[in-house]
Amino acid sequence: MIVCVCNAIREADVRQAARNGASCPASAYASVGRRARCGQCFPFARQVIASERPTA
Ligand code: FES
DSSP states (O other): OEEETTTTEEHHHHHHHHHTTOOSHHHHHHHTTOOOOSOTTHHHHHHHHHHHSOOO
């Protein structure tokens, strides 16, 4: 599934970035060499990142 339409970033890319330490959509996108644009994807991207975060 595509998370970010502007950059064609897939959910799997965001999950991988989150596991590698990205804590927000902007840093997740930067890790795959992209930049956030319209921001419409942020709520979903945040959800994906949060779901990869270990529960403490
Ligand atoms: S859909 Fe991600 S920045 Fe536009």
